Amino acid sequence: MPYRLAWLILLAAPAAAHADELVIYRCTDAAGALTVQNMPCPKGSRQQVKRMPALATVPMAPTASKPSAAPAATPAAAPEETPAPTSAPASTATAERLPPPNLFRCTTRDGGGYLTEDSEPASRCEPLQTTGLDGNPQGGAGQACEMVRDTCARVPDEGLCEAWKKRRDEAEVAWRFTRADTSEKNKAEFERMQRILAESACGG
Structure with a gap:
């Protein structure tokens, strides 16, 4: 059979x-x-x-009267689940902050001083006292001035932060205690210096 x-x-x-x-x-x-x-x-x-x-299977030999049924397919074992690759953690290191811009300490002829961002401040004309022909200072006619230029030197790197903080503090005083018509201008200058300090190695 x-x-x-x-x-x-x-x-x-x-x-x-x-x-x-x-x-x-x-x-x-x-x-x-x-x-x-x-x-x-x-x-x-x-x-x-x-x-x-893979699961071993035995092939069925076909018969002359009726083809043999194919063995039921056995589902392959699912591969072990492994965690999806994660991207490398972003570096927490931030770019090193740079020092603030240069400042120059200038000395006036009368011994006063001030800080400025200009290496060569513009010259100015200081008024001179005039006298009359008789030597009386009260009888002088007209006005006269002398062109002067202040002497300036760059603030050393180690003193830049303190110099910028002092300049910012002076700008804040000028904003809070000056006339109302210059308040907005002085406030903008104070905020500019505040940003320079916050974004520099001085750390605000």
Whole structure:
């Protein structure tokens, strides 16, 4: 009988059937997207290979009267889930802050001083006292002045922060205690100096 013959042929087949290896490729592209496939990853992707033994099956010999039914497919074991690659943590190091801009300490002819951002402040005309022909200072006619230029020197690096803080404090006093018509201008100058300090190595 045909069915009995097929069964005997099946029993005579070797017990160790062909067992292929199941290879799973996990591919991560440059954007971090993950795909799982059964062929090598595209060039430029990071590849992880998972090898698993496939379930051995015994092929059924066909009979003359009725084809043998194919063995039920056994689902392959799912590959072990591994955490998706995470991007490297962003560096917490911040760019080193730079020192504030240069300042110059200027000395006036009468011994006074001030700070400025100009290496060569503009010259100014200081008034001179005039006298009359008789030598009387009260009888002088007209006005006269002398052009002078202050002597300035760059503030050393180690003193820049203190110099900028002093200049900011002076700007705040000028804003809070001067006439209302110059208040907005003085406030803007104070806020500018405040930003310079906050963004520099002085740290505000």
